[in-house]
Amino acid sequence: MRIPILKLHEYLLISVQVELDDQTAMQFQEDLLSKIHESGATGVVLDLTSVDIIDSFIAKVLGDVVSMADLMGAKVVFTGIQPAVSMTLIDLGIHLQDVPTALDLEQGLIKLRRELEEK
Amino acid sequence: MEQRLRNIILEHSDQIIKNWLVKLDENKVTEYGETISQEAIEQTNREFVNVIFSNIESNGGTNDLQEFSEKIVNLGWPLGYLTEGMQAFRTVAIRTILEDIGETNNNEEFLSIMEGVNDWVDPIKNRLINEYSSNWTNIVSLQKVALQELSAPLIPVMEGITIMPLVGTIDTDRAKLIMENLLNGVIKNNAEVVLIDITGVPVVDTMVAHHIIQAAEAVRLVGSQCILVGIRPEIAQTIVNLGIDLRNFPTKSSLQKGFRTALEMTGAKVISENEGEGDEIENILNSIEKE
């Protein structure tokens, strides 16, 4: 299963609509990085509104992709993390400290613009 | 045999009641009621003994017990009043029966009298205790619900800014509830900034701080931000003395200061009426819209 990645000007938009299994998550990591490479995107919004479970492995894959994208010059913002998911992540001791977050896609784009301007 | 004992008890009810009241008086029972008037105690005692007798007469077929124990719970009388009262009744009843049938040297008979009396007294006592404790459990669970409702209200003050005042002690159960309310409220109100006001939290120890930090982290994950306000001097002292690291999110001494920071974070600000001549609300709205 592959997660579609949409391009909007210099941004990439991803809305995860499927339950993330390990394979899908790994595939996504690869797809996103090559898309950043190919499009020269400077910002990525990853919307997780429909994701109702993130375990430590998925969290690591997603957290890693943020650092990797950063190395390639693209800022990633997570949006729409559900309260239940947020609480389980905290219980797991995963704080994703370096990952910018926003309430929804719209706020995510605003945040991206702000972060990119600051640079 | 049983019928005979029952008849003896009913026949001598006046005597038993009198002796029972005397016994209750000399027992410690009245000590419980230091704040209760002597009159109330006497009245309750009489009610109690009537309940016991009506139960013996009807063989446990009345609702008196339930009503009586409900009343005792609501008046806040201790369970010990009921158990000691029953104990005293048992002693008085056995003594009365023995006096009635005359001296007996027959251990068998004595034992069977004891058993007979126990067979009435114990069910009444058990029912009273059960009623009492279930009433009590009921009250506790109602209060728990009431407490939960009070627990963590979330107040949206303006677009993007929400306040959660915390009042009272925070334990692990409450912390979980607070976190749930907080996160769901953030999503519901679309809050970019949440002010957590701990003015009403009496003690902030490592555990409480840990819960607050976790809540703030969780709020950040869903895409909002926390400002911790209401840090009193003694709380600032404990936080530093305990080595608790709160640097990851802004803290302010008062709600006012925190609110100002929240306005800045959402790109809005308060402009005095005298300066702007009427356009200030427009300005605030514009700046919010720009966000």
Place this chain on the structure above:
Amino acid sequence: MKGTLSNVPIAKELDIVGARQTGRNIATELGFSSVDQARIATAISELARNIYLYAKKGEITFQQVEGVAPVGLKIIAKDNGPGIKDISKSMIDGYSTSGGLGAGLPGVKRLMDDFDIMSSDEGTTIHVIKWLR
């Protein structure tokens, strides 16, 4: 509804998703809140992944139990793998032998109410319970 509710064998990566979906459905049926459903599903995911990573094969069993609360969901993760060499170390936050986040076991313990682990060179069994309140 009492006793064993379901049994999910873990042998391939996709079984992890199957196990947590089963667990979530059971949790929903038992009446757990959406947050607790997420906690339970996440804990199962961690347990199933541990089996897959370290023992290759094993199974996850779901049981309804009674105890400090009238209803609890007990999850048993059992494998015949090499076992955990140092259990106390495996319970330290951030400790991992697989290059993961190391959130696994201590994380599971925090997600659930009761946690019990037995491990020898013949395998590992982990019991966890979430109580319905």
